[in-house]
Amino acid sequence: MTVATVVLAVVVAALSLALVASVILARRRAAIDRAALARLTAENHALRERCDAAHATAELRARMVAHVSHELRTPMQAIMSLLALLDEHGLPLEQRRQHLSTLRGSTEDLLLLIDGLLDTAQIEGKRPSLRADDFSPRATLEQLVDLLGPSAHKRGLELRAALAPDLPPRLRGDRLRLRQIVINLIGNSIKFTRQGHVELRVAARVEDEVAHLQVEVSDTGVGMSPEALGRLFREFARVGDPSVEGTGLGLSISKQLVEALGGRLEVDSDPGVGTTFRFEVRMPLLAALPAEQAAAADNRPRVLVADDDSAGRELLATALRRSGYAVDGVADGAAAVASALARPYVAVILDVQLPELDGPDAARQIRDVRGDVALIALTGHTEIDVLGRCKGAGIDAILIKPVKLETLRATIVRVAAQRTQPVDLAVIRGYVTAEDPAFVPGLIDVYLREAERDLEAMEEAAAGQEIARVAQLAHRLKGSSAGFGARLLAERCQSLYAAARAEQPVSHELAALAREFGRVKSALSAERTRLISSSS
Known part of the structure; x- marks a missing residue:
């Protein structure tokens, strides 16, 4: 082997070693790059997760603030309305005391909301915690109508209430949540109703010591299209007139609360006709409290006033209460019949022109069952046929509007005395x-x-x-x-x-x-x- 051959072999071997070393080095560098890329990818992923979590937290906080704000506004609205009522000049002492009692209850409700703020919101789980209160459904709902009536009247609307006369005296359930739902629904109807009325209807079906409370809120407002109904219960969704103030949370919250109470919130609506919300919840019956038993055994004579004019009805009721009567009020003839057959009234005062059933027709149905109750008609008509229908229906006295309160009171005393005693x-x-x-x-x-x-x-x-x-x-x-x-x-x-x-x-x-x-x-x-x- 020549020297040249040996040198060539050495050169080739050196080049081979260099090439192998270069490949090994390249592989090591690639491995290092892959590890670095993997670490970078993992870090980016972790950063992305933290960023998403931060966004979710911010969104949750925003939703919670909006939710809590809405819940706090419910008792605050009641407090503001009551303060406005108390500021009226010439308000009778009895009404002032009633308003103060309701005001005290609203502030207690506000405290309950504040004390249980985190627990009651629970937006993430969408399952509000519930309380177990002993309460009177009639008193609770009547207070709501009194509270929201001024808001309706301010917009030129009539707020009607048709509470079944056989509502259970006491229930056990979350009174605060029931108040919130009804206030939200009535408030929503008032917002989107330009003329006409808003009506609260409540009835109860009792089975095995459990009351199935059936609640409806209807209005004569703008109504909604089927497409709008599909978005109605979404959080922050705004359906209807965009100029109407609101957060878009009221109906969403109401739906959650109804479901938390074991019910389902349903809605029917026709554009330009109106909307009806309805739900049913179950609550156990309770025995009446001693104070309520005493009220049921109240020796004061009880009178029913049936008039679809809420202002006129309340004026008569207030005057009669000052005269020593216990007074109930209804807005239509069908409710008058149901109430008159369910409670021991000494007198029923019927406006002749009532919705559902007019005064004479309602009187006839009452008289078919009860001969011991005095029936008094109020009318602005003096036509012979109207007066004849009243007499033929068993009405004892007909008073032509406007009626002096002294005349009304004297008529009740006279006719009730005649009707109460079967024999002179x-x-x-x-x-x-x-x-x-x-x-x-x-x-x-x-x-x-x-x-x-x-x-x-x-x-x-x-x-x-x-x-x-x-x-x-x-x-x-x-x-x-x-x-x-x-x-x-x-x-x-x-x-x-x-x-x-x-x-x-x-x-x-x-x-x-x-x-x-x-x-x-x-x-x-x-x-x-x-x-x-x-x-x-």
Whole structure:
């Protein structure tokens, strides 16, 4: 091997080693670069996650602030409304006390919200914590109507309330959340209603000691399209007039609260017609408190005022309360009938032109069941046909508007006294003589025996379609009843006689006559016992 060959081999070997070293170095550098890239990627990912978390936290805080702000505004609105009412000059002391009591309750609600701020918001889980309060649903809802009424009136709207007369006296549940939901719904309706009314309707169905509270809020506002309804309950969504102030949270919060209470918030709406929100929640029944039991046993006579004019209705109610009456108010004829048949009113005051059922039709349904309640009509009409309809419906007195309050009070006293007593005992006592103390008790025996026989004969004749016989017997019983001071029973006999003569169905008239005779029999039997005792 020559020297040249050896040198060439050495050079080739050196070049090979250099190439291998270069490859190894390149690989090491690539590995280092990959590791650096991996670290950089991981760091970027971590930074991105922290950035996203920061954005989520900021968004959560913004939503929480908006949510809490909305919740705090609910009792604050109540407080501001009450302060405005208290600032009115000439407000009666009784109303001031009522407003102060409600104001105290609103401030307590505000404290509850503040004390449980983090717990009640719980936006992330969208499951607000609930309280278990013992409360009166009627008192709670009536306070809300009183609070929000001025806001509605300021916009030229009427805020109506139709609370079923058979609402349970006490429930156990989250009163604060129920208030929030109803205030949000009524407030929303007031915002988007330019004319007409907003109405709160509440009823209850009781099953196994649990009340299913059914709540509706309806309005005559702008309404919504189907597309708008699809976005209605989204947070921060604004549906409807963009000029109306709001955060877009009220309905979203209401939906969450209804669902937290175990219900579902539903809505029906027609553009240009109006919107109705409804939900149903379940709450256990509770026994009435002693104070409520005392109120239920209140000896004050109770009066029902039915008038669709809320201002006029409240004026009458306030005047009658000052006169010593307990007063309830309703806005339509159907509610008047339901309430009159559920509570022991001494008098029902009916405006002739009522929605649902007008005054005479409502009076007729009440009179079919109750003969002991005074029915008084208020009307601005003096037409003979209107007055005739009122008399034919069993209305005791018709007062032409405007009515002096003194006249109304005197009419209630007079008519209620006539209706409360099934028998004018002064009539029967006028027959009493010292010479024959057994004479009147004997008369009572004869009258009751013959009246019972006539009533049984009328029922048999009606069953056999002997209408002429029914009319004959009713006419006879009318005369004898009037002679014993049973004026209301005589009226029932006259109504039955008129129906039979006109060959109209007599079952309702006959049933009403039988009920009234039961009252007369009890009163005369008690008087007979008293007369016998006093003569012995």
